[in-house]
């Protein structure tokens with residue numbers, strides 16, 4: 001196990017009716033700005049509950065943070081927040097609203113253009129932020145990351161700032177999610193755990209078992225959620241899995257991969273594909289191309305998560321890779337680039353971008369431009 005420092009300061013406020021706790025969680029005299037997406041919260045009662053919880057308070061609202069939040073939109077929110085001297089932010093929505101609001105929280109404390117902060121990659125002088133989460137997927141409600149897009153140039157990069165002070169998770173508020181968003185949320189959760197688990201074997205028994213527990217939970221609940229997305233306990237386990245999958249709890253003392261995510265961000269930037277949908281495709285390519293490097297962990301994952309224990313090592317790994325792709329397909333997602341009409345032009349552009357940036361992702365720092373090409377070719 002590697003050395004590590006762990007601290008996650010986000011207060012998790014979980015369960016039915018918990019939005020009513022907002023007034024206790026936001027300091028009384030705050031100059032508050034509440035941020036939203038495109039309006040789903042008006043259709044599922046979340047907006048009314050937030051208003052009721054904050055009755056008697058004053059705040060301003062910023063609407064329209066889109067999926068894959070764009071700097072072009074966030075600049076407007078920062079200008080509005082500056083004008084009103086905002087000193088507390090509440091993000092109400094999915095990962096995109098939360099991520100966008102993380103950049104707003106940093107942008108309010110930075111004189112220049114907030115895109116500078118995205119390019120810098122990290123900025124921790126921020127206005128405090130709380131969240132009400134409506135979509136289990138990203139873990140943004142309990143981590144310090146955000147992913148920001150720039151439409152003008154078709155770019156999408158990760159950015160790190162501070163953790164939310166608190167996050168309210170009411171599983172009932174997920175009942176209105178469209179099926180595709182649920183599928184993408186399950187895929188995102190699964191791949192987050194994999195990015196931290198499917199690396200080098202033998203680093204930590206504790207992390208391995210926690211990660212395998214989350215993977216097994218997602219595999220168990222996914223078909224049941226497809227049958228009934230209004231089951232409170234199923235959605236509660238989905239929500240908690242998503243949060244636990246990317247809040248640092250399965251990352252202590254172990255190496256991490258993230259190559260699938262970095263390639264997936266390019267597919268979103270270039271084609272607008274939903275984040276979880278990109279992962280359902282790319283991850284299959286990653287494990288095919290890096291099967292030797294990940295051999296010991298693939299065998300462990302196959303045995304413990306899928307019960308694949310018979311046959312030679314090669315046969316077991318083949319079956320494990322097949323089971324993984326079948327899992328994404330069972331969510332109703334594409335697992336091949338061709339299904340989304342993506343081909344050589346995009347592969348060449350991603351290879352070019354990786355080469356130009358001189359990156360080398362993954363636990364072995366070997367996912368360069370040419371390796372990204374091999375991965376994408378393996379999921380054509």
Ligand code: NZQ
Pocket residue numbers: 036037038039040041044065066067068069093094095096097099134135136137138139140143145146147173174175176177178181184185188246261275
């Ligand atoms: O905008 P509204 O109208 O609210 O609708 C949203 C949006 O259209 C809708 N939605 C959300 N909750 C709903 C709902 N519709 C009905 N009922 C509800 N309860 O769902 C759509 C998608 O929302 P979005 O926030 O974009 O989805 P998600 O939470 O998957 O966030 C995706 C973004 O997060 C980034 C992704 O790259 C992408 O930009 N990620 C952030 C991470 C982080 N901060 O740590 C890590 C992840 O790997 C990921 O990269």
Ligand code: ZN
Pocket residue numbers: 138188192261275
């Ligand atoms: Zn993700």
